[in-house]
Amino acid sequence: MSRRNQLGDLQLAIMRVLWSEGEASASAVHRALWDERGLAPTTIATMLRKMEHKGVVSHALEGRKFVYRPETTEAGVRRSMVEQLAQRLFGGDVAAFASYLISENEIDSAELSELEKLVAQKSRKEKETR
Amino acid sequence: MSRRNQLGDLQLAIMRVLWSEGEASASAVHRALWDERGLAPTTIATMLRKMEHKGVVSHALEGRKFVYRPETTEAGVRRSMVEQLAQRLFGGDVAAFASYLISENEIDSAELSELEKLVAQKSRKEKETR
């Protein structure tokens, strides 16, 4: 649902800062992303304004500077974005998607056993509720 | 790798036609997508030109009409697009991605056993090669 939660790369980076800080001013976000991206402060500020217009963040006046807060959760964004890709590539078939991920990628054995456990667990639960 | 393989929605739809037909003229693609999208023929033609510029299709003159051929495979596109999302959302951690897909979505029990089998198989292979 909602194309509102479809975020670009920079937008995600910004959201990650906001999610981890809870809230942050434009300059704080800028500082947080400086090492990784080296963008101009105005770029961050502009992006934040665009994101507010889109509804994924909101701002409040605190003292004399803006403080931005996330208006969407990481889980929600993940959900929407994964869902969209699942739709586009696998016609919404999540199992096919998972199966693809597992068979077409390197996964070390520790992680494989984790996955095995997870699937087994879910499988068990599935049977209980029926 | 390659942002060339990042396709939009319409582009994917067009590629799907080309992949399944092997090759097709602009109007053939238009006909194939008419029911599902109802777009103007020029829209398809324009998109095909843009896609050629991008390098994902090529055209050849056949008689007096263009015939477009895919220059990228479905597997390649899937790979790139999944990889990009994995990067964006899970820092490239495929196992985390798979784990997310499985735990956060409805998957019926038949598919769960399939997954179980798949993981077990891969796990076994992993051990053999070490």
Place this chain on the structure above:
DNA sequence: ACTTGTTAACTACCCAGGTAGTACTATCGT
């Protein structure tokens, strides 16, 4: 030869992500 229909080229928009310069304003240190 003239009209008609198909196809391709060109051009134009809109939208959103991304990037940033410039201008304005308010605050702070001296």
Place this chain on the structure above:
DNA sequence: ACGATAGTACTACCTGGGTAGTTAACAAGT
């Protein structure tokens, strides 16, 4: 009181996806 600094607003530009109208070329029917 004044200049430096910080922070925001406005504007602009590029790219790429998506959508389509207009025009030009040409083939074919009558």
